[in-house]
Amino acid sequence: MGAGHSHSHDAPVLGLSATARRVTLGLLLVVAAVTLAGLILLWPTSHPTKDGSSLTAEGVDTVPGRITALTPCEDTGESQGQGPQHACLDAQVTVTGGPSAGRTVPVELIGVSAMSGLKVGDAVNVAEVPGIDGQPSTWAFINTDRTPVLLGFLIVFVAVVIAVAGRKGLFGLLGLIVSGAVLFGFMIPALTSGHPAVAVAIIGSTAIMFVVLYLAHGVSWRTTSAFVGTWLSLLVTTGLGALGVYLSRLSGMSSEETLALAGVLGNLDFPDILTCSLVLGGLGVLNDVTITQASSVWELRAAGPHLTRRELFTSGMRIGRDHIASTIYTIVFAYAGASLSLLLLLSLYNQPLNLLFSTEEFTEEIIRTLGSGIGLVLSVPLTTGxxxxxxxxAGGAASRAAASRPRRAL
Known part of the structure; x- marks a missing residue:
């Protein structure tokens, strides 16, 4: 009890830097006001693909079913090739929902769907395609019903987060839910409505940062310093991404998904969409780095109340450099893992490296990785500062006395 009593008297009473607090608070209020105004101005008033009618054939509805039989397709002699694209299975599927519930219908599985390891009893989604000119309708395989697997992984994920991180983990999950709401409720509809993608990325990401950081870590100057560092780094990442896309003359339409999207929403600015994806991809890593750096500075102050602000910055940067080294690997391998199939395909091209790296697919990933990496590295000095x-x-006389007092060995 005595030790605890003397500790409370010995600890220096430290005040905040009034100027730094006013400037930071002012910047925070300006960012909040701009974000709110941006949400109002960019809020989508329409969603051209909300009903999906432009992406599906008229009169085709997807219904659930269950595989009751699987047999190899009969060899008609038309295709003698090998590989996944030539795989074929005849399936009997019992429809379990919709107007045709209870019917058993034939469904042909071709290519990738035949190579996915489907077995009798698996749940699938199929669609009845109306016949043309009086021809009978046919049934097509849509996809495997993976809902139970996804729900299982989600439950395990939530349980592990709460078990390990407790209350902090719960608030982190709540922040993740709100982030998803911002992404699917504002950003994606705003993009499909034709609003400027870069503006949507900045406003949406800032709104997500407000919710995630303050909900998970509480309202404090520590969290606010992490927010400011993240926001400044986000601006840097956005600028570098836009510059890289422009200088590299990237169209943003290198994938089948973007080509399909262009067929439906041809008025979108796909280079800007690519920049938006770069910003979103780096946001999570930025949050991780900035909150760690802010916490490091606070812990350094608690351990060394005598340290000047320059010394705090220098010590914080030593910690940050270690964090940078490990996080760079994270971001590079995250992008490499997500694009592994592309990397394998491009590696088979018999071309010089400069031509290989200049392909739009490769350049996109390089710009995405390097742009996010530069923003990540700069977030460390920005947040630490x-x-x-x-x-x-650093306090007054009490702080200096505490600093000069000999410490007992633990």
Whole structure:
């Protein structure tokens, strides 16, 4: 009890830097006001693909079913090739929903769908395609019903997060839910409505940061310094991404998905969409780095109340450099893993490296990785600087006395 009593008297009472607090708070209020105004101005008033009618054939409805039989397709002699694209299975599927529930219909599985390891009893989604000119309708395979697997993984994920991180983990999950709401409720509809993609990316990402950081870590100067560092780094990442896309003359239409999207919404600015994807891809890693840096500065202040702000910044940067080294690997391998099939395909091209790297697919990933990486690296000094300015000051006589007092060995 005595030790605890003397500790409370010995600890210096440290004040915040009034100027740094005013500047940071002012910037925070401006960012909040601009974000709110942006949400109002960019809020989607229409969603051209909401009903999906432009993406599906008229009169075709997808219904659930269950495979009751699987047999290899009869060899008609028309295709003697090998590989996944030539695989074929005849399936009998019992429809379990919709007007045709209870019927058993023939469905042909071709190519990738025949190679996915489907077995009798698996749940699938199929669609009845009306015949043309009086011809009978046919049934087509749509996809495997993966809902139970996804729900299972989701339950395990939530349980592990709460078990390990407790209350912090719960608030993190709530932040993730709100982030999903911002993404699917604002950003995607705003993009499909034709609003400027870069503006949508900045406003949406800022709104997500407000919710995620303050909900998961609480309202404090530590969280605010992390927010400011993240926001400044986000602007850098956005600018670098836009510059890289422009200088590289990227169309943003290198994938089948973007080509399909162009067929439905040809008025979209696909280079800007590519920049938006770069911003979103780096947001999560930025949050991780900035909150860690801010916390490091606060812990350094608690351990060394005598340290000047310059010394706090220098010590925080030593920690940040270690974090940078490990996080760069994270971001590079995350993009490499997501694009592994593309990397394998491009590696088979018999071309010089400069031609290979200049393909639009490869250049997109390089710009995405390097742009996010540069923003990530710069987030460390930016956040450390803001944190060093807003953390409690070095104090007066009490702080100097505490600093000069000999410490007992643990």
């Amino acid at each position: 803001v944190a060093a300015l807003t953390v409690a000051g």
